[in-house]
Amino acid sequence: MSSSDIIEIRPVAVVKRESANENERDPTIVSKIVFSEEMTDGLTGIEDFSHIHVIFWMHQVNDSDKTLIHPGGPSDEPVGIFATRAPIHPNPIGQTVVEVVKRDKNTLWVRGLDAIDDTPVLDIKPYPDWGDGRFKIVQDFRVPNWLRELIEE
């Protein structure tokens, strides 16, 4: 397989909000993830995790050839889109850690999902990652100065 081959992905679920007018960036709002019915068994035990990763497809983000953007904050230097959390990556994939609120059959309620109504969900995964007999949470990390300035503002 070469990197130019197209991959076809069928979403496993779709995001449903109470109202299409909700501010999806409000981290306190609960939204629903409605899975295909045949995936109901696959959700068994998911509610025993307090948090999950949600990987979704930002279907309303327009294609863009942009490779450099200004990250905001005091920095004047443009940075590469891969070094930012801007949604206009070549593939508009979202990846967010959310809180699991409850589940009923094929519907999962989560808090903190920054995805708009009708967003297709590609996959979910338990949080945190684990392997080699331990949880894998990176606590010791380095970020660029422009981001450090944004966070400290």
Add this chain to the structure above:
Amino acid sequence: MSSSDIIEIRPVAVVKRESANENERDPTIVSKIVFSEEMTDGLTGIEDFSHIHVIFWMHQVNDSDKTLIHPGGPSDEPVGIFATRAPIHPNPIGQTVVEVVKRDKNTLWVRGLDAIDDTPVLDIKPYPDWGDGRFKIVQDFRVPNWLRELIEE
């Protein structure tokens, strides 16, 4: 868009290992992520992050209708595939936090990527996530008993 619509994704990069015989689960091994040349500018500044998320497509994982599996460890109870890190999710998407070693143009060297040679990469994102003026790292989390037993073994 309904959740049954197929999404077509063109990979942005491909994983290249020194040898196809490397154990991709060895967290000390460095592998290359080779991006399409037109994405080189998009990588500007990525090496100022010590860690990134890599989202990839496990192209060698066979389709499976399995929804329940035994997670291993002392537990006898099967759990849903979405509650595990098994690769046989309906969409075989991998998501791993790796250490950035260096970059040269469109090639990124990373440590700890558990993806085999030639794996298509869908996206990369800086680690950690941020928003609302802070880094978003969940430290206070709950996991199922079967996982707690696996980790404590």
